[in-house]
Amino acid sequence: MSGPMLRAEGLGYSVGGLPLLQGLDFTIGPGAPSFIIGPNGAGKSTLLRLLHRLLPPSTGQVLSAGIGRQAMLFQKPVLLRRSVAQNIAHALSLAGIQEPGRIPAALEEVGLPHLAHRPARLLSGGEQQRVALARALALRPDILFLDEPTASLDPAATRAVEAILARTAQRGVKIVMTTHDLHQARRLAGEILLLHQGRLVEQAAAGTFFSSPASAEAQAFLRGDILE
Template sequence: MVTPILPLQMQGALVRKRGKLLLGPVDLEISATGLTVVMGPNGAGKTTLLRALHGLERLSGGRVTAPIPFADTWALQAFVFQTPIMMRRSVRDNLAYPLLLHGKGKAEAYKAAADWAERVGLTHVFDLPAPQLSGGEKQKLALARALIRSPEIVFLDEPCANLDGRATREIETILQEVQAAGTRIVMSTHDIGQARRLASEIVFLMHGQVIETGDATGFFAAPRTPQAAALLKGDIVE
Protein backbone atom coordinates (compact mmCIF):
# COMPACT_ATOMS: atom_id res chain seq x y z
CA MET A 1 0.00 0.00 0.00
CA VAL A 2 1.31 3.45 -0.94
CA THR A 3 1.67 5.82 2.01
CA PRO A 4 -0.42 8.95 1.35
CA ILE A 5 1.31 12.30 1.15
CA LEU A 6 -1.58 14.23 2.65
CA PRO A 7 -2.03 16.24 4.72
CA LEU A 8 0.64 18.70 3.61
CA GLN A 9 1.65 21.13 6.33
CA MET A 10 3.30 24.49 5.72
CA GLN A 11 4.99 25.84 8.84
CA GLY A 12 6.39 29.36 8.96
CA ALA A 13 7.08 29.27 5.23
CA LEU A 14 8.92 32.26 3.76
CA VAL A 15 9.90 33.06 0.18
CA ARG A 16 12.25 35.97 -0.50
CA LYS A 17 13.69 37.02 -3.84
CA ARG A 18 16.19 39.82 -4.39
CA GLY A 19 15.59 40.98 -0.85
CA LYS A 20 11.81 41.20 -1.25
CA LEU A 21 9.45 39.10 0.85
CA LEU A 22 7.00 37.43 -1.55
CA LEU A 23 5.35 35.00 0.83
CA GLY A 24 5.03 34.49 4.51
CA PRO A 25 5.30 33.65 7.15
CA VAL A 26 2.56 31.15 6.26
CA ASP A 27 1.15 28.34 8.38
CA LEU A 28 -1.29 26.23 6.41
CA GLU A 29 -2.55 22.66 6.23
CA ILE A 30 -3.84 21.01 3.06
CA SER A 31 -6.07 18.21 4.30
CA ALA A 32 -6.62 14.88 2.58
CA THR A 33 -9.92 15.74 0.91
CA GLY A 34 -11.64 18.65 -0.79
CA LEU A 35 -10.99 21.34 -3.35
CA THR A 36 -9.10 24.38 -2.07
CA VAL A 37 -9.30 27.66 -3.96
CA VAL A 38 -6.61 30.27 -3.31
CA MET A 39 -7.90 33.82 -3.79
CA GLY A 40 -6.52 37.32 -3.48
CA PRO A 41 -5.69 40.42 -5.56
CA ASN A 42 -2.90 40.57 -8.11
CA GLY A 43 0.48 40.25 -6.45
CA ALA A 44 -0.94 38.63 -3.32
CA GLY A 45 1.36 35.61 -3.67
CA LYS A 46 -1.07 33.00 -4.98
CA THR A 47 1.31 31.48 -7.53
CA THR A 48 4.21 31.57 -5.08
CA LEU A 49 2.11 29.75 -2.48
CA LEU A 50 1.16 26.99 -4.94
CA ARG A 51 4.74 26.60 -6.11
CA ALA A 52 5.99 26.44 -2.52
CA LEU A 53 3.44 23.79 -1.56
CA HIS A 54 4.41 21.75 -4.61
CA GLY A 55 8.13 22.12 -4.00
CA LEU A 56 8.93 24.22 -7.07
CA GLU A 57 9.78 27.28 -4.98
CA ARG A 58 12.80 27.25 -2.69
CA LEU A 59 11.83 28.38 0.80
CA SER A 60 13.86 31.10 2.51
CA GLY A 61 12.57 29.91 5.86
CA GLY A 62 10.10 27.47 7.37
CA ARG A 63 9.19 24.16 5.82
CA VAL A 64 6.59 22.03 4.07
CA THR A 65 6.10 18.55 5.48
CA ALA A 66 4.12 15.44 4.59
CA PRO A 67 3.56 12.02 6.18
CA ILE A 68 6.43 10.76 4.01
CA PRO A 69 9.74 12.55 3.27
CA PHE A 70 8.82 15.56 1.14
CA ALA A 71 11.44 14.63 -1.47
CA ASP A 72 9.48 11.40 -2.06
CA THR A 73 6.18 13.17 -2.78
CA TRP A 74 6.98 14.26 -6.34
CA ALA A 75 5.60 11.13 -7.99
CA LEU A 76 2.27 11.71 -6.25
CA GLN A 77 1.89 15.38 -7.20
CA ALA A 78 1.25 17.35 -10.38
CA PHE A 79 1.24 21.05 -11.30
CA VAL A 80 -0.65 22.76 -14.14
CA PHE A 81 0.69 26.18 -15.10
CA GLN A 82 -1.46 29.12 -16.18
CA THR A 83 0.19 29.02 -19.61
CA PRO A 84 0.54 25.34 -20.54
CA ILE A 85 3.88 24.12 -21.82
CA MET A 86 3.44 21.93 -24.89
CA MET A 87 6.05 19.57 -26.26
CA ARG A 88 6.50 19.85 -30.04
CA ARG A 89 4.85 16.50 -30.50
CA SER A 90 1.36 15.17 -31.07
CA VAL A 91 -1.35 15.24 -28.45
CA ARG A 92 -0.93 11.46 -28.26
CA ASP A 93 2.77 11.77 -27.43
CA ASN A 94 2.24 14.62 -24.96
CA LEU A 95 -0.24 12.50 -23.02
CA ALA A 96 1.82 9.32 -23.09
CA TYR A 97 5.10 11.00 -22.15
CA PRO A 98 4.65 11.11 -18.33
CA LEU A 99 3.88 7.39 -18.27
CA LEU A 100 6.76 6.48 -20.56
CA LEU A 101 9.06 8.64 -18.43
CA HIS A 102 8.10 6.60 -15.37
CA GLY A 103 8.69 3.23 -16.98
CA LYS A 104 5.30 2.25 -18.37
CA GLY A 105 5.29 0.18 -21.56
CA LYS A 106 4.34 1.83 -24.84
CA ALA A 107 1.11 -0.14 -25.26
CA GLU A 108 -0.12 0.75 -21.78
CA ALA A 109 0.98 4.40 -22.09
CA TYR A 110 -0.69 4.99 -25.45
CA LYS A 111 -3.88 3.22 -24.39
CA ALA A 112 -4.07 5.49 -21.35
CA ALA A 113 -3.39 8.47 -23.61
CA ALA A 114 -6.31 7.52 -25.84
CA ASP A 115 -8.58 7.02 -22.82
CA TRP A 116 -7.71 10.44 -21.39
CA ALA A 117 -8.06 12.15 -24.77
CA GLU A 118 -11.60 10.81 -24.96
CA ARG A 119 -12.31 11.76 -21.38
CA VAL A 120 -11.32 15.43 -21.89
CA GLY A 121 -12.67 15.76 -25.42
CA LEU A 122 -9.43 15.74 -27.43
CA THR A 123 -9.96 12.64 -29.56
CA HIS A 124 -10.52 14.77 -32.66
CA VAL A 125 -7.04 16.33 -32.32
CA PHE A 126 -5.25 13.24 -30.99
CA ASP A 127 -2.73 13.11 -33.84
CA LEU A 128 -2.23 16.86 -34.28
CA PRO A 129 0.89 18.66 -33.02
CA ALA A 130 0.05 20.02 -29.56
CA PRO A 131 1.28 23.58 -30.30
CA GLN A 132 -1.48 23.90 -32.94
CA LEU A 133 -4.29 23.49 -30.40
CA SER A 134 -6.55 26.29 -29.22
CA GLY A 135 -6.07 27.77 -25.76
CA GLY A 136 -8.87 25.67 -24.27
CA GLU A 137 -7.58 22.50 -25.92
CA LYS A 138 -4.07 23.15 -24.60
CA GLN A 139 -5.38 23.61 -21.09
CA LYS A 140 -7.37 20.37 -21.29
CA LEU A 141 -4.27 18.59 -22.59
CA ALA A 142 -2.15 20.01 -19.75
CA LEU A 143 -4.74 18.89 -17.21
CA ALA A 144 -5.03 15.39 -18.69
CA ARG A 145 -1.24 15.09 -18.85
CA ALA A 146 -1.07 15.99 -15.15
CA LEU A 147 -3.80 13.54 -14.19
CA ILE A 148 -2.76 10.56 -16.30
CA ARG A 149 -0.44 9.26 -13.57
CA SER A 150 -3.24 9.42 -10.97
CA PRO A 151 -1.54 11.89 -8.62
CA GLU A 152 -2.84 12.27 -5.10
CA ILE A 153 -2.85 16.07 -5.34
CA VAL A 154 -2.87 18.51 -8.27
CA PHE A 155 -1.98 22.20 -8.10
CA LEU A 156 -3.46 24.51 -10.75
CA ASP A 157 -2.45 28.12 -11.28
CA GLU A 158 -5.38 30.09 -12.77
CA PRO A 159 -6.33 27.21 -15.10
CA CYS A 160 -9.15 29.13 -16.80
CA ALA A 161 -7.66 32.64 -16.84
CA ASN A 162 -7.54 32.99 -20.63
CA LEU A 163 -10.43 30.74 -21.64
CA ASP A 164 -13.91 31.46 -22.94
CA GLY A 165 -17.06 30.35 -21.15
CA ARG A 166 -17.41 27.02 -22.91
CA ALA A 167 -13.80 25.98 -22.30
CA THR A 168 -14.05 27.11 -18.68
CA ARG A 169 -17.16 24.99 -18.15
CA GLU A 170 -15.42 21.96 -19.68
CA ILE A 171 -12.36 22.38 -17.45
CA GLU A 172 -14.54 22.81 -14.37
CA THR A 173 -16.45 19.63 -15.20
CA ILE A 174 -13.19 17.68 -15.43
CA LEU A 175 -12.02 19.11 -12.10
CA GLN A 176 -15.28 18.21 -10.39
CA GLU A 177 -15.12 14.66 -11.74
CA VAL A 178 -11.55 13.97 -10.66
CA GLN A 179 -12.09 15.61 -7.27
CA ALA A 180 -15.16 13.44 -6.72
CA ALA A 181 -13.01 10.42 -7.61
CA GLY A 182 -10.56 11.29 -4.83
CA THR A 183 -7.92 13.58 -6.34
CA ARG A 184 -7.07 16.50 -4.05
CA ILE A 185 -7.13 19.82 -5.91
CA VAL A 186 -5.58 23.14 -4.89
CA MET A 187 -6.05 25.94 -7.40
CA SER A 188 -5.85 29.71 -7.67
CA THR A 189 -8.41 31.86 -9.43
CA HIS A 190 -9.51 35.48 -9.78
CA ASP A 191 -12.99 34.31 -10.77
CA ILE A 192 -15.28 34.60 -7.74
CA GLY A 193 -18.04 32.73 -9.57
CA GLN A 194 -15.68 29.85 -10.27
CA ALA A 195 -14.59 29.78 -6.64
CA ARG A 196 -18.24 29.61 -5.55
CA ARG A 197 -18.92 26.75 -7.97
CA LEU A 198 -15.91 24.62 -7.13
CA ALA A 199 -14.43 25.32 -3.71
CA SER A 200 -14.95 23.40 -0.52
CA GLU A 201 -12.26 25.53 1.19
CA ILE A 202 -10.94 29.05 0.61
CA VAL A 203 -7.47 30.39 1.33
CA PHE A 204 -7.43 34.20 1.06
CA LEU A 205 -4.05 35.91 0.58
CA MET A 206 -2.97 39.52 0.93
CA HIS A 207 0.62 40.74 0.57
CA GLY A 208 1.97 37.21 0.78
CA GLN A 209 0.15 36.29 3.97
CA VAL A 210 -2.91 34.14 4.62
CA ILE A 211 -5.39 36.47 6.28
CA GLU A 212 -8.44 34.21 6.12
CA THR A 213 -9.05 30.54 5.51
CA GLY A 214 -11.94 28.20 6.06
CA ASP A 215 -15.01 26.50 4.70
CA ALA A 216 -16.11 27.99 1.38
CA THR A 217 -19.78 28.28 2.34
CA GLY A 218 -18.93 30.29 5.43
CA PHE A 219 -16.40 32.43 3.58
CA PHE A 220 -18.89 33.54 0.94
CA ALA A 221 -21.78 33.94 3.39
CA ALA A 222 -19.89 35.88 6.06
CA PRO A 223 -16.24 36.73 5.38
CA ARG A 224 -14.38 37.48 8.61
CA THR A 225 -12.02 40.17 7.27
CA PRO A 226 -12.86 43.52 5.64
CA GLN A 227 -10.46 42.73 2.77
CA ALA A 228 -12.31 39.53 1.88
CA ALA A 229 -15.66 41.29 2.17
CA ALA A 230 -14.44 44.05 -0.15
CA LEU A 231 -13.19 41.51 -2.71
CA LEU A 232 -16.52 39.70 -2.74
CA LYS A 233 -18.35 43.03 -3.29
CA GLY A 234 -16.18 43.73 -6.30
CA ASP A 235 -14.22 46.53 -4.69
CA ILE A 236 -10.54 47.13 -5.44
CA VAL A 237 -8.41 45.47 -2.77
CA GLU A 238 -4.78 46.43 -2.41
Protein backbone atom coordinates in the same frame (compact mmCIF):
# COMPACT_ATOMS: atom_id res chain seq x y z
CA MET B 1 -10.94 11.19 6.27
CA SER B 2 -7.79 9.74 4.75
CA GLY B 3 -6.05 11.21 1.75
CA PRO B 4 -3.48 13.81 0.75
CA MET B 5 -2.54 16.45 3.28
CA LEU B 6 -0.21 19.43 3.14
CA ARG B 7 1.08 21.47 6.05
CA ALA B 8 2.88 24.80 5.80
CA GLU B 9 4.92 25.81 8.83
CA GLY B 10 6.41 29.29 8.99
CA LEU B 11 6.51 29.25 5.19
CA GLY B 12 8.10 32.21 3.47
CA TYR B 13 9.72 33.14 0.18
CA SER B 14 11.88 36.14 -0.66
CA VAL B 15 13.56 37.46 -3.80
CA GLY B 16 16.51 39.81 -3.39
CA GLY B 17 15.62 40.34 0.23
CA LEU B 18 12.04 41.28 -0.65
CA PRO B 19 9.53 38.96 1.04
CA LEU B 20 6.80 37.73 -1.32
CA LEU B 21 5.33 35.36 1.24
CA GLN B 22 5.92 35.35 4.97
CA GLY B 23 4.84 33.47 8.07
CA LEU B 24 2.34 31.11 6.48
CA ASP B 25 0.94 28.42 8.78
CA PHE B 26 -1.93 26.29 7.52
CA THR B 27 -3.06 22.78 6.70
CA ILE B 28 -4.75 21.65 3.50
CA GLY B 29 -6.53 18.36 4.04
CA PRO B 30 -8.21 15.83 1.75
CA GLY B 31 -11.65 16.32 0.28
CA ALA B 32 -13.19 19.02 -1.89
CA PRO B 33 -10.95 21.44 -3.83
CA SER B 34 -8.97 24.10 -1.95
CA PHE B 35 -8.86 27.45 -3.75
CA ILE B 36 -6.20 30.10 -3.15
CA ILE B 37 -7.51 33.55 -3.97
CA GLY B 38 -6.43 37.14 -3.45
CA PRO B 39 -5.60 40.34 -5.31
CA ASN B 40 -2.87 40.53 -7.91
CA GLY B 41 0.56 40.32 -6.31
CA ALA B 42 -0.75 38.57 -3.20
CA GLY B 43 1.59 35.61 -3.76
CA LYS B 44 -0.88 32.98 -5.03
CA SER B 45 1.28 31.53 -7.81
CA THR B 46 4.39 31.59 -5.64
CA LEU B 47 2.59 29.69 -2.89
CA LEU B 48 1.40 27.07 -5.35
CA ARG B 49 4.96 26.54 -6.58
CA LEU B 50 6.21 26.18 -3.03
CA LEU B 51 3.54 23.59 -2.25
CA HIS B 52 4.44 21.67 -5.42
CA ARG B 53 8.14 22.01 -4.48
CA LEU B 54 9.08 23.81 -7.68
CA LEU B 55 10.61 26.49 -5.45
CA PRO B 56 12.59 26.02 -2.24
CA PRO B 57 11.21 28.08 0.65
CA SER B 58 13.30 30.90 2.09
CA THR B 59 11.91 30.16 5.52
CA GLY B 60 9.84 27.38 7.04
CA GLN B 61 8.83 24.16 5.37
CA VAL B 62 6.11 22.24 3.56
CA LEU B 63 5.22 18.87 5.05
CA SER B 64 3.08 16.30 3.28
CA ALA B 65 1.38 13.01 4.02
CA GLY B 66 -0.54 10.57 1.86
CA ILE B 67 0.85 11.98 -1.37
CA GLY B 68 2.45 9.50 -3.73
CA ARG B 69 2.46 11.48 -6.97
CA GLN B 70 1.53 15.06 -7.73
CA ALA B 71 1.14 17.15 -10.87
CA MET B 72 0.71 20.80 -11.80
CA LEU B 73 -1.12 22.71 -14.52
CA PHE B 74 -0.17 26.26 -15.48
CA GLN B 75 -2.20 29.13 -16.90
CA LYS B 76 -0.59 28.72 -20.31
CA PRO B 77 0.07 25.09 -21.27
CA VAL B 78 3.60 24.22 -22.37
CA LEU B 79 3.27 21.59 -25.08
CA LEU B 80 5.93 19.90 -27.17
CA ARG B 81 6.05 20.06 -30.96
CA ARG B 82 4.57 16.59 -31.07
CA SER B 83 1.17 14.99 -31.33
CA VAL B 84 -1.28 15.08 -28.48
CA ALA B 85 -0.61 11.43 -27.66
CA GLN B 86 3.16 11.92 -27.83
CA ASN B 87 2.94 14.81 -25.35
CA ILE B 88 1.28 12.51 -22.84
CA ALA B 89 3.68 9.67 -23.61
CA HIS B 90 6.63 11.97 -22.94
CA ALA B 91 5.29 12.92 -19.50
CA LEU B 92 4.73 9.27 -18.64
CA SER B 93 8.25 8.40 -19.78
CA LEU B 94 9.78 11.13 -17.61
CA ALA B 95 7.85 9.72 -14.65
CA GLY B 96 9.12 6.21 -15.38
CA ILE B 97 5.65 4.91 -16.22
CA GLN B 98 5.49 2.27 -18.96
CA GLU B 99 1.74 1.97 -19.39
CA PRO B 100 0.69 3.17 -22.86
CA GLY B 101 -2.92 2.37 -22.04
CA ARG B 102 -2.99 5.46 -19.85
CA ILE B 103 -2.85 7.70 -22.93
CA PRO B 104 -6.25 6.90 -24.45
CA ALA B 105 -7.76 6.73 -20.97
CA ALA B 106 -6.54 10.23 -20.14
CA LEU B 107 -7.75 11.63 -23.45
CA GLU B 108 -11.15 10.05 -22.83
CA GLU B 109 -11.26 11.79 -19.45
CA VAL B 110 -10.87 15.20 -21.08
CA GLY B 111 -13.06 14.45 -24.09
CA LEU B 112 -10.31 14.54 -26.73
CA PRO B 113 -9.73 10.96 -27.91
CA HIS B 114 -10.35 12.04 -31.52
CA LEU B 115 -7.38 14.45 -31.39
CA ALA B 116 -4.74 11.93 -30.26
CA HIS B 117 -2.69 12.23 -33.45
CA ARG B 118 -3.14 15.94 -34.07
CA PRO B 119 -0.18 18.31 -33.52
CA ALA B 120 -0.73 19.59 -29.99
CA ARG B 121 0.39 23.15 -30.71
CA LEU B 122 -2.15 23.57 -33.53
CA LEU B 123 -5.14 23.06 -31.26
CA SER B 124 -7.28 25.84 -29.83
CA GLY B 125 -6.37 27.35 -26.48
CA GLY B 126 -9.10 25.41 -24.70
CA GLU B 127 -8.09 22.15 -26.34
CA GLN B 128 -4.43 22.73 -25.47
CA GLN B 129 -5.32 23.23 -21.83
CA ARG B 130 -7.33 20.02 -21.86
CA VAL B 131 -4.34 18.21 -23.38
CA ALA B 132 -2.18 19.57 -20.56
CA LEU B 133 -4.81 18.39 -18.11
CA ALA B 134 -4.86 14.93 -19.72
CA ARG B 135 -1.07 14.83 -19.44
CA ALA B 136 -1.32 15.59 -15.72
CA LEU B 137 -4.15 13.13 -15.11
CA ALA B 138 -2.30 10.34 -16.94
CA LEU B 139 0.17 10.41 -14.04
CA ARG B 140 -2.74 9.55 -11.74
CA PRO B 141 -1.72 12.09 -9.11
CA ASP B 142 -2.96 12.11 -5.56
CA ILE B 143 -2.89 15.90 -5.62
CA LEU B 144 -3.24 18.26 -8.59
CA PHE B 145 -2.06 21.88 -8.43
CA LEU B 146 -3.57 24.33 -10.92
CA ASP B 147 -2.45 27.93 -11.41
CA GLU B 148 -5.38 29.88 -12.90
CA PRO B 149 -5.89 27.23 -15.59
CA THR B 150 -8.89 28.95 -17.20
CA ALA B 151 -7.74 32.57 -17.01
CA SER B 152 -7.17 32.88 -20.77
CA LEU B 153 -10.07 30.65 -21.90
CA ASP B 154 -13.49 31.60 -23.24
CA PRO B 155 -16.63 30.67 -21.25
CA ALA B 156 -17.29 27.41 -23.14
CA ALA B 157 -13.71 26.19 -22.72
CA THR B 158 -13.78 27.24 -19.06
CA ARG B 159 -16.92 25.19 -18.45
CA ALA B 160 -15.32 22.16 -20.11
CA VAL B 161 -12.25 22.38 -17.87
CA GLU B 162 -14.37 22.95 -14.76
CA ALA B 163 -16.43 19.83 -15.54
CA ILE B 164 -13.25 17.76 -15.80
CA LEU B 165 -11.98 19.15 -12.51
CA ALA B 166 -15.28 18.41 -10.77
CA ARG B 167 -15.15 14.79 -11.92
CA THR B 168 -11.49 14.55 -10.92
CA ALA B 169 -12.24 15.81 -7.42
CA GLN B 170 -15.12 13.35 -7.08
CA ARG B 171 -12.67 10.52 -7.77
CA GLY B 172 -10.67 11.56 -4.71
CA VAL B 173 -7.89 13.57 -6.34
CA LYS B 174 -7.11 16.56 -4.15
CA ILE B 175 -7.22 19.81 -6.12
CA VAL B 176 -5.37 22.92 -4.97
CA MET B 177 -6.02 25.79 -7.35
CA THR B 178 -5.49 29.53 -7.70
CA THR B 179 -8.06 31.70 -9.41
CA HIS B 180 -9.02 35.34 -9.78
CA ASP B 181 -12.59 34.32 -10.65
CA LEU B 182 -14.78 34.40 -7.55
CA HIS B 183 -17.71 32.85 -9.42
CA GLN B 184 -15.48 29.91 -10.29
CA ALA B 185 -14.42 29.59 -6.67
CA ARG B 186 -18.07 29.56 -5.60
CA ARG B 187 -18.83 26.80 -8.12
CA LEU B 188 -15.93 24.48 -7.35
CA ALA B 189 -14.23 25.21 -4.05
CA GLY B 190 -14.67 23.28 -0.84
CA GLU B 191 -12.48 25.70 1.08
CA ILE B 192 -10.91 29.09 0.50
CA LEU B 193 -7.50 30.46 1.45
CA LEU B 194 -7.29 34.25 1.04
CA LEU B 195 -3.86 35.80 0.60
CA HIS B 196 -3.07 39.49 0.93
CA GLN B 197 0.40 41.05 0.75
CA GLY B 198 2.07 37.68 1.14
CA ARG B 199 0.16 36.67 4.24
CA LEU B 200 -2.70 34.26 4.83
CA VAL B 201 -5.62 36.43 5.89
CA GLU B 202 -8.35 33.82 6.14
CA GLN B 203 -8.95 30.10 5.62
CA ALA B 204 -12.49 28.80 5.78
CA ALA B 205 -15.02 26.46 4.21
CA ALA B 206 -16.19 28.02 0.94
CA GLY B 207 -19.79 28.39 2.08
CA THR B 208 -18.74 30.14 5.28
CA PHE B 209 -16.22 32.36 3.50
CA PHE B 210 -18.71 33.65 0.95
CA SER B 211 -21.66 34.01 3.33
CA SER B 212 -19.92 35.40 6.40
CA PRO B 213 -16.24 36.28 5.88
CA ALA B 214 -14.53 36.82 9.20
CA SER B 215 -11.80 39.31 8.31
CA ALA B 216 -12.09 42.90 7.14
CA GLU B 217 -9.83 42.06 4.21
CA ALA B 218 -12.10 39.24 3.07
CA GLN B 219 -15.19 41.43 3.38
CA ALA B 220 -13.53 44.15 1.31
CA PHE B 221 -12.27 41.67 -1.29
CA LEU B 222 -15.73 40.20 -1.78
CA ARG B 223 -17.18 43.68 -2.18
CA GLY B 224 -14.71 44.32 -4.96
CA ASP B 225 -12.77 46.94 -3.03
CA ILE B 226 -9.04 47.35 -3.71
CA LEU B 227 -7.12 45.99 -0.75
CA GLU B 228 -4.40 48.27 0.55
